[in-house]
Amino acid sequence: MCNCLNLEVLDLSNNSLTGSIPECLVAKNGSLGVLNLSRNKLTGTIDPFPGLCHLSSLQLNSNLLRGKLPKYLTICKLLEVLDIGNNQLSGKFPCWLGNMPNLGVLVLRSNKFHGSIECPVNKASWSQLQIFDLSSNGFSGRIPLAFLKTWKLMAKENDKKLLTLNQVQFQSQLGEVYQYKVTVISKGQESELVKILTIYTSADLSCNKFKWSIQIGKLNAFWIMCKKGMERNVIGA
Template identity: 45%
Template sequence: MNKFHGTIPTKLFAKKNMLRNLNLNGNEFEGSLPRSLQNCKNLEVLDIGNNRINGTFPHWLESLPMLQVLILRSNKFYGSIANPMARFPFRKLRILDLAHNEFSGKLPAEYFKSLMAMMEAITTKFEYMGKDYYQDSVSIKMKGTFMELVKILSIFTAIDLSKNNFEGEIPKVLGNLRSLKGLNFSHNKLTGSIPPSLGNLSSLEWLDFSSNQLVGRIPQQLTDITFLEVLNLSNNRLDGPIPTGKQFDTFGYSSYSGNMGLCGLPLTKSCSNNIDEAQKEGDEDEQTNAFDLWKIVVIGYGCGVVIGISIGYMALSDRRIALFFMKKLGGERWIRRIRRWKG
């Protein structure tokens, strides 16, 4: 690792160059990323992580037809990631690492729709990038730990957008990236629920959505991810019972801590207690409502008796008052009908 500093020359990359790997990771470069990189049509790996590069997302890189690894981690990029300009952006991209910047706005769902290399069916054929020349190597955060990949398997795919200011919901379209190995959206401002479509990520080995503002229940469909080794949903606003079965039976307390509404193992909060308490409250409400209804009936019945007694008393004590009530209530009409019926 070197400590080069200053800016990257704007006209460094000439047209029709044969550059296929550019690794400037771990230096002190600043300024913006030179647009002359668009001339690198054979570029497969671009790693400028851990520098001081600034500017908005370099969307013009999407037109590079061979780009498979894009690492912009730990720089000073900012702003929202707009919709792609190219018709087929980043079609061969396998590793996308934008972590630890100042990106904001919604997650780039339109780009996710174009990541064809992450949608490909899993193959058992193991090949390394750069097999015909020297092998490529990058440093990637995998399962919560930084690892140096001395060789990059062509089937390795990962997305890391952690430690930014992304907001809004997690796009359902991520469920189409079936060959994805790792997904990290932790330490953002994401809201909404976890899409059940993520259960389609059958090759996923680590999933980190911690330290966001996600709500709702953990989808039962996530238990279908049988290769999942690391799960971190801590410090959100999730609720309801934690799914059980398969890999979910192996995750510990730290996977769910900081979600006050969650219950069930491995947490100490029991879901059955919550159900019993809710049932008890419901029964108490039902009893209260029934009691209130009976009070109304009794009061109405009592009022009727009192009124009846009062009218009877008045009828016996004052014939004129009785005749008054008979006229108002149509009593005379009913007396005439009764007499006809008897006659």
């Protein structure tokens, strides 16, 4: 697969693959736009991919990956979907992802991330976010209102623009379309979105250690409660 120079989509999700992620998958496949290795048994760390990155979607959900999220992902300027939920990753909140101009889906659910999620507003903009899931980690401190105000796509005043029902998807150079999929949890129920519509927005910060009261403002969907162990979130909304 590393020698397939024109490979644009590689989806090996829902298997029993083991071992680490080969660096060559991205390094040698300069045209690779989608890499989906979710729901396998992959171990090790997410190592930097040498060379250029043209990924629009990187999905590694439900594996056994550990270590920190590498900052090299900032070179993936086309990245729209980053789903690394349900692993054993650690470290602080990656504020640097706010500089990704196209990032619309960010899932860090069920890892070992910790600390504050406050980011310098002048250095991070999350204007394209529509799905934001930090649930079941160790984040703490307050949820800054200035941070939420950068989520322009989630604001109610954008409802009319969203009614066009556009889809977030990858289109190959040959015109083939790959539908992004992502698993979301709403009111304790897990479901898979087989198509991500621009009209769908969700933010889930439940099951963390936030202790400061916040104002949600004009966001459409915002989950802060934790069904199992609500004492971990003390939030006034």
